[in-house]
Amino acid sequence: MNDSNNASVIGGKSFTAVAINCAAKAGEWITTKLGNYSSLELKHSAHDLVTEVDKGSERLIRNLVATHFPDHSFLGEEGVEPGPEASAQALEEAKDAEYLWIVDPIDGTTNFVHSFPFFCVSIALAYRGEVIVGVVYDPVRDELFVAEKGKGAYVHGKRMKVSGEATLRESLIATGLPADHHYALPLNLKGVTAIAPQVRNLRIAGSAALHMAYVAAGRLSGFWEIGLNSWDLAAGALLIQESGGVVTDTKGEPYTLAVRNVAASNGHLHNELVQALEHAGAQA
Known part of the structure; x- marks a missing residue:
């Protein structure tokens, strides 16, 4: 058994159990605030929102x-200054931590603000830079997606497996509309223009973590997006990997916590997806 598997329990406490408990309690509280938040602020742009519910969930x-783990490090979206440079710096400062919790307290805040029921809590734990636990919880549907490094991924207590589509032509692919309208959004739209005619259909639902959980569960064939952060991707990446899928950057390089431009799939059509982004000039 390798170090990361040995690291799944410390002092008799299961990291996964703590992550599940955190996600469940945060999700339960978030749902009580749906349609009832009191403050709305802009972060990096007019399209990048935060409410007191995001901040309260992270606290x-x-x-x-x-x-449970007072010596562990913590990287949460709401504890970082807005903007890609600040996000990259925060990860750089935390990356050498032995244990690092990586948290998006509400992934899909715009959806939450509009009471559009597609948002989640995303919690990952990295051990020496490698994600060993990933939990994504959708409180509206009460769906808990859980993965442990080397032990598989589960939803509703059943093991997940990625879909079997072999080509883009028969696939359902998801992407996002980045809040950064100067750099990330134009690149993503290039990808949309190029890939939409090649696939069965596209979905843009507004939560990267849930999109990735859906890839892991076989509901989507793949997902890509430009300009994301570690807290958007870490839990979902492990879910996909433990379900038999593939996660890389948009150029096909292996996933790490530093990846901001992601391509994820069932594995069968991954090269075709990456090549389509390359041909479109949409890799970043």
Whole structure:
């Protein structure tokens, strides 16, 4: 058994159990605030939103983690200054931590603000830079997606497996509309223009973490997006990998916590997806 598997329990406490408990408690609280938030602020742009519910959810998760593992490091979206440079710097400062919790307290805040029911809590734990636990919780549907490194991925207690589509032509692919309208959005739209005619259909639902969970569950064949952050991707990446899929950057290089431009799939059509992005000039 390798170090990352040995690291799944410390002091008799299961990391996965703590992650699940944090996601469940945060998700339960978030749903009580749906349609009832009191403050809305802009972050990096007019399309990058935050509410007091995002901040409260992150505080709740941070406090619960600290109760069980006070020596662990914590990287949460709401504890980082807005903008890609600040996000990259925050990860750089935290990357050498032995244990690092990586949290998006509400992935899909715009959806939450509009009461559009497609948002989630995303919690990952990295051990020496490698994600060993990933939890994505959709509180509206009460769906809990859970993965442990080397132990598979599950939803509703059943093991997940990626879909079997072999080509883009028969696939359902998801992407996003990045909040960065100067750099990331134009590149993503290039990809949309190129890939939409090649696939069965596209979905843009507004939560990268849930899109990735859906790839892991076989509901989507693949997903790509430009300009994401570690907290958007870490949990979902492990879900996909443990379900038999592939996660890389948009150029096909292996996934790491530093990846911001992601391509994820069932594996069968991954090269075709990456090549389509390359031909479109949409890799970043």
